[in-house]
Amino acid sequence: MATYSTNEFKSGLKIMLDGDPYAIVENEFVKPGKGQAFNRVKVRNLKTGRTIERTFKSGDTAEGADVVDVELQYLYNDGEYWHFMDQQSYEQSTADAAAVGDAAKWLKEEAICQVTLWNGVPLSVAPPNFVIMTIVETDPGVRGDTSGGGGKPATLETGAVVRVPLFVQNGEVIKVDTRTGEYVSRVKE
Amino acid sequence: MTDPVWRPSADLATLRLRAELLARARVFFTARGVLEVETPMLSAATITEPNLASFGTVYSGPGPRYGRTLYLHTSPEFPMKRLLAAGSGCIYQIARVFRDGEAGRRHNPEFTLLEWYRVGFDHHRMMDEVAELATALLAGRWALAEPERLSYRELFQRHLGLDPHRASVAELAARAEARGVPIPSGMPLDDTDPWLDLLLTHCIESRLGAGRLTFVYDYPASQAALARLRPGDPPVGERFELYLNGIELANGFHELGDAGEQRRRFDQENTARRALGLPVMPVDDNLLAALAAGLPDCAGVALGFDRLVMLAAGKTTLAEVMAFPFERA
Numbered sequence: 001m002a003t004y005s006t007n008e009f010k011s012g013l014k015i016m017l018d019g020d021p022y023a024i025v026e027n028e029f030v031k032p033g034k035g036q037a038f039n040r041v042k043v044r045n046l047k048t049g050r051t052i053e054r055t056f057k058s059g060d061t062a063e064g065a066d067v068v069d070v071e072l073q074y075l076y077n078d079g080e081y082w083h084f085m086d087q088q089s090y091e092q093s094t095a096d097a098a099a100v101g102d103a104a105k106w107l108k109e110e111a112i113c114q115v116t117l118w119n120g121v122p123l124s125v126a127p128p129n130f131v132i133m134t135i136v137e138t139d140p141g142v143r144g145d146t147s148g149g150g151g152k153p154a155t156l157e158t159g160a161v162v163r164v165p166l167f168v169q170n171g172e173v174i175k176v177d178t179r180t181g182e183y184v185s186r187v188k189e
Numbered sequence: 190m191t192d193p194v195w196r197p198s199a200d201l202a203t204l205r206l207r208a209e210l211l212a213r214a215r216v217f218f219t220a221r222g223v224l225e226v227e228t229p230m231l232s233a234a235t236i237t238e239p240n241l242a243s244f245g246t247v248y249s250g251p252g253p254r255y256g257r258t259l260y261l262h263t264s265p266e267f268p269m270k271r272l273l274a275a276g277s278g279c280i281y282q283i284a285r286v287f288r289d290g291e292a293g294r295r296h297n298p299e300f301t302l303l304e305w306y307r308v309g310f311d312h313h314r315m316m317d318e319v320a321e322l323a324t325a326l327l328a329g330r331w332a333l334a335e336p337e338r339l340s341y342r343e344l345f346q347r348h349l350g351l352d353p354h355r356a357s358v359a360e361l362a363a364r365a366e367a368r369g370v371p372i373p374s375g376m377p378l379d380d381t382d383p384w385l386d387l388l389l390t391h392c393i394e395s396r397l398g399a400g401r402l403t404f405v406y407d408y409p410a411s412q413a414a415l416a417r418l419r420p421g422d423p424p425v426g427e428r429f430e431l432y433l434n435g436i437e438l439a440n441g442f443h444e445l446g447d448a449g450e451q452r453r454r455f456d457q458e459n460t461a462r463r464a465l466g467l468p469v470m471p472v473d474d475n476l477l478a479a480l481a482a483g484l485p486d487c488a489g490v491a492l493g494f495d496r497l498v499m500l501a502a503g504k505t506t507l508a509e510v511m512a513f514p515f516e517r518a
Contacts, residue, residue, distance in 0.1 A: 007290070028293060028294065029291070029292060029293030029294075029295075029296055030293070030295075030390045030394075031240075031291060031296065031390075032386050032389060032390060032394075032430075032437060033430070033437055033440045034238065034240060034241075034412060034414050034440060035240055035382065035383075035385075035386035035389070035390075035412070036240060036382070036383040036386040036387070037240065037290070037291070038373065038386075038387065038390060040390075040391070052371075053371050054371045054373075055370070055371045055372070055373045055387070055391070056373050056374075057373045057374075057375055057376070057383070058290070059290070060373065060374065060375055
């Protein structure tokens with residue numbers, strides 16, 4: 001992998017620090033007029049999502065991290081791992097629970113996900129922004145309420161729970177925004 | 190910043206303010222009998238300080254300098270001192286200067302220095318005049334409290350509870366760690382200056398000059414640059430810096446006039462450059478000859494004009510006060 005001088009630092013650049021891959025969030029050049037120059041950077045750990053501060057002597061280098069974002073199709077879960085496939089090469093990748101994280105509850109077979117690969121291995125998984133799912137359990141709504149005010153919990157086929165309007169019934173198909181976890185609309189099949 | 194790149198990054202009102210401040214600076218010096226001068230930007234010799242990098246270029250025309258590398262000045266200090274030694278009296282210059290490797294929100298590789306020299310002044314009297322100029326140029330835009338002066342030692346004692354002249358690398362490193370400063374790799378174990386710079390930039394600078402001009406003076410001898418040393422325990426460099434609103438605005442010296450001492454410092458700096466793997470720079474023999482001929486007792490200061498405009502305009506980046514910063518040049 002390439003090494004990068006602090007002079008090449010910019011937000012978005014992926015570098016290795018203490019054995020973990022990080023993305024540069026902010027990079028600030030500071031230098032007393034007659035003194036040592038530093039780059040103060042904020043970096044996000046791509047494994048944990050935590051942002052920390054680091055300082056480099058200007059001109060020093062950091063090793064690049066082999067991190068790429070790819071679109072992969074979700075295939076299935078074998079009870080321990082989630083399996084994805086590249087639709088062009090048909091190459092499969094396996095993600096563990098740490099990489100899938102909260103995305104797990106939105107993963108429906110055949111969904112196209114954005115997967116961040118580090119050295120070819122999934123580091124994190126982002127579900128599609130919108131998913132279409134069937135409600136498998138919700139209380140019967142109050143008759144006559146069509147406004148959607150109030151709402152009630154509904155369990156979806158993947159186990160995710162979202163709040164839906166009272167008029168939405170068991171067995172119906174709905175659209176959900178995975179970024180907010182909110183109900184968007186009913187979907188006619 | 191979705192502007193097309195051909196357009197200026199500063200708005201017209203700021204460019205007008207910039208022109209007005211330049212005019213007011215000239216009035217300030219004219220009224221005090223300080224002569225405006227111009228000196229070469231391109232010279233055969235340049236500064237040796239390891240923390241400053243000069244742009245070089247090659248001359249290819251007729252004359253004895255055919256094929257020679259010439260350097261863009263990082264400040265007009267050396268030729269201005271030659272003028273002083275030649276009897277110019279008090280002088281000032283508004284100079285475009287160049288520093289390789291310095292780019293950021295508060296740095297542009299090409300910027301404007303307002304540099305001046307006062308015969309008969311020491312660094313304290315020069316601080317008085319810097320305060321007068323800054324106050325005059327910021328009038329109506331900043332309601333400033335009385336300026337304050339802190340020695341470099343008081344500064345570190347106040348903000349970090351340590352003596353910068355006596356603390357060891359281990360003590361400075363421990364204090365940095367205790368303050369949560371992320372310690373860069375490759376920090377030297379035998380030189381306290383980079384550690385002092387680390388603490389200054391991470392723990393102190395942003396708190397300096399809150400609503401007032403803050404002068405820091407009497408630097409460690411190892412950071413004296415071109416200032417004269419005052420013997421004592423420890424000896425200090427008669428150098429000062431000005432801060433406002435956390436921004437370093439000016440650097441001044443009670444000027445070193447001893448040619449032998451100056452040559453030693455140039456040589457030491459070139460030795461340090463070699464140790465750091467940096468190119469050795471040609472020493473300015475004309476400056477040394479001028480000092481040997483006799484520099485009048487004087488103080489000098491260089492003020493970052495773009496940063497002053499930035500503060501006057503209430504902006505936070507140099508790009509907002511330059512028509513075309515580096516990325517658009």
